[in-house]
Amino acid sequence: MVLKFPRLAGWASRRGSLWLLLLALVVALLGLLVWLAGRYESSMVQSRLEDHAALAVTDMRSGLNRNLQAIQALHARERSAEAWQVPAAQLLHEHREILRLEWRNETLDMLGFVETPFRKSVFEQLDRTSLQTDVSLACTSARRMSGPVYSTSYFLPQADGLGMEVSDMCLPLTDAGRVTGYAVATYSLQGLLSELVSKPLSQGIGLSLTEADGTRLALYGVPARASRSFVARQLLDLPGITFVVRMESRLGTPALFPNILTALVAALSLALMAVLFLLGRDMRRRLQVENDLGEALAFRKAMENSLLTGLRARDLHGRITYVNPAFCKMVGVDAQELLNQSMPSPYWPPELAGVYQRRQEMRLAGNHLPREGHESVFMRKDGTRFPVLIMEAPLINAVGKHTGWMSAILDVSEQRRTEEVSRASQDRLQASARLAMVGEMASLLSHELNQPLAAISSYATGSLNLLAHASAGDQPPDAPALSDDLRLAMGRIAEQAERAGKVIKSVHDFVRRSERVREVVTPRALLDAIMPLVILQARKLGVRISLEVDETCPPVLCDRTMVEQVLLNLARNGMQAMHSSDETGQPALALSGKVLTLRIRPAASNAHSQWIEFAVIDQGEGISSEVARQLFTPFFTTKQEGMGLGLSLCRTVIEQHGGFLGYESVQPQGTIFSFTLPVAVAKSAAGAAMHHTPGES
Template identity: 40%
Template sequence: LGVYSLKGLLKHQVPWWFAEKYQVRVVDGNGSLLASKSKIDASATTLSYPVSFDPPGYGMVLQVTAYRGADNLAQTLIATLIIILAAAVFWSLWAVRGLIQRRLSAEQALRSEYAFRKAMEDSLMVGMRARDLEGRVTYVNPAFLQMVGFSAEELIGREPPMPYWAPEEMERTLLLHNKVLEGKAPHEGFEIRLMRKDGSRFDALIYEAPLIDADGRQTGWMGSIIDVTARKHAEEVARQQQEKLQVTARLVTMGEMASTLAHELNQPLAAITSYNAGCLNKLDSGNFNALQIREALGKLAVQAQRAGQIIRRVHDFVRKSEPKLAPCDLAEVIDDSVGFIEAAARNRGVRIVREIQGMRPELMADPVMLEQVLLNLMRNGIEAMNGLPPERRRLTIKLGQVEAQMEIRVIDRGPGIPPEVLEKLFTPLFSTKADGMGMGLNICRSIIEFHHGRLWVENNPEGGSIFVITLPIDRQ
């Protein structure tokens, strides 16, 4: 029979490292402490594991209890930090994934936008050319390259003078170039003649606008270039056709007035013949007075001058010539026009009244072209009054100044113009006459618009029509 010390047994049989982590003690059946490996009490909430000594321990129990010490707390903190860091890494990866997706979407949108813009620029028929603030070319689109015949490498980075500037336009082109860089380019654009690489010329209409970056700063100028060579050629052909049509209209007018002009010309010729015969008779009789002969010859010269004036007016009116703008007195134009048609008006019983009001400033115009307009309007007015009582057959020509314009009104007392006809009166090939070509009034409006004026018609409250012409006074 041996006796063992429980304290000694625990001291020698329980390893130290085990005692560092666990409290080892022996208790009796009532829970009273008999022996313990550690003097530090473990928490009641920690894990505990009992081992019974029965038999033959008489109710003694070996109780092992784990410490909840600093090591466990550190491990818990480390585990918690690891979990937090893992969550942060996962969140970062998720955020990076979203950022990458957005970046890829933005890059795809940028590529699509670039492709769309490039396709749009490549399909433009308008030439685009960008220059920096010093005038160097920084960008050209395919349409501009096709216009001038140069490659992009030959133009980008070039400074004035540019290889597509025409030598004969060099001075004017350089002046316009400097105006653009100074911000003084005309907003309505400007036309200039440019040169292709092969030396051929073409007319271009250029619009310049500031080139602004994303920060709102101007970095240069963007020019839009339109080749207007075909348009100008078409305008020139149309102008030539219009001139031919105007000459034809003047010839038609003279043809319609031929009998009247022949009658008007016959009067001075008959007077010349009469004065000449009288002089010859006096000379043959030998009974003459030199003063009488001189007086007769003077009257003969007056009639010859009158006939010459009639022929000169007809010649000036029908001859083909380019429009010649010169300082012009509209009152004189009206007098010459009335002189043409006055005889025809008398034959129809129409009285022509001229009303010249206020000042008579001169304006730049072609008097022959204006005479053509007035003759056409007066002839229409005279014809419109056929069938009226003689006392109502009056054609009034009014001339006056309205602000910065001269205004001519041709007023007749005819039946007027129905509203449905009024809208189409100036339309080409539309005529109210059975044998009319429908070009007279259209040509008249074209002539007035050539002079930067306006021509329209309105009904006369007293009966008849009023054709109104306005022409600017200060046009250069």
């Protein structure tokens, strides 16, 4: 037993030594890991700082290049020194790093300068002329290099007892290869650091510009307090000068082993928990998304089934891939019969199927279709045709790929029927207005027709008397003289009868209700058609009619009856306006001085106008501001017996022709009502271009 105890003691001692050795190895390994981790983290900090310094140099170079482009753009076009100062001041307002901007001629004489608005003049203590040598050297080098050159930095004392380091940039201005002047920009070196380096790079670090020997020229920012300091240097090589950008950061590194190990284990544990949490949340979100997707599909299906607008989807080959119930009901065909159907579609009218198919092939061959709607004609299963309005847009899938076309189709049959009813009602309303106008002229017609009828009666009585004397044989008839007298009397009778017929025909043509057919008419013909009725009214009211017609005006394309009604209505309103001026006691013109002018001439928009202007100029009391606000309102009138529809209908007729009806005052008194009509040639060409067969897309 005595011999065994030393063995056990030796084994225990050797085992303890092994554990101590293992512990020492673990400690050494951990120490090595700590040291390597520290070195690695230090190298990462230094590498990151080097990258930041390189980015800071890149920011400064990019900023200087942008400034150079802005200065070049400032002198891109000719302008005076006074005009140059406004954009130059704006440039300095946007770039705080530039303290002064000068424009000099080819001999370096000053043409103009602008200083930064953010501080007092930097040359207040030291005159600019004393630094001419540095500018001359920089501009001489810039002219030799045909590019911008930066001068060596120099110190400028300031009024507050401090100072700053600045550098001048000289840019030669050339015209056709010849130097015409120089643009000189004075940079603050501290401004280069504070304005050109991005803010994330300059936070929490010390940024400075130094010379090659380490002399610090400008400093921006103070590094935060920490256990270690890291420094990175990068060269800022500019034409004419080289700076060293020094970046200092005091970022601490981990010093204790437990911190690294704890951070690593905690990070792995947190990462595992975060992964499990994210997986659980992702599962819940997937279930929620599936539920929402089911509800969205159900809602979309319900919405599509309740829509009154037909929906149709087609692929790039023209095959129908989707239709909603509204479209099936519209064309009277089941969805199973429409899906996967290509051209010709079963709802195409047979007589238009060839035209639709050719147009369909041309449109599907293009890259896109216009989004504006167009009209077409579809056919129901029972063979009835009906008009539709089609609006089509490209069908884009979730990855942005064009897979086909989506169409929204509206049945506009009821709309067309309503438009026809409205058009017919308007025609009846306009016809009623014409009848009412002619009723007002009935007394004038009777007075006007009395004269030709009385003349006819007188000439007929004279002719009968001549024949009676000749047959009685009281005196020997002189055959030639009698024949001449009878021929003259018959001619007078024919003239007066023709005159009466023209008056009646003009009223008949005006009252007659005709279809809306636009025809080519000369402007003078429109005026001549209403002149008998205008003259009737003018004689009653004692108004003289003056015509100013440019005979070179080309024909217009219009609904002749409607435009004649507009002209007559405006003429009657003008004459009544002058007549009411006399009745209300306003200063009126003499009877012979009351003139209504009817004027026709090309519109004054340009020398080759495609519009003809018709104007009715009166000398009445004018239109007050209260009346002007409601002048074209339906059923508004200033006449006791008026209906208030005349001007409203007139504007509607002119706007249907694409023209414009307006008015303006005349000095000293009076009003001009004018409207425009399109020239027949231009309008016909436009109509031919717009005319087409209803298209299916």
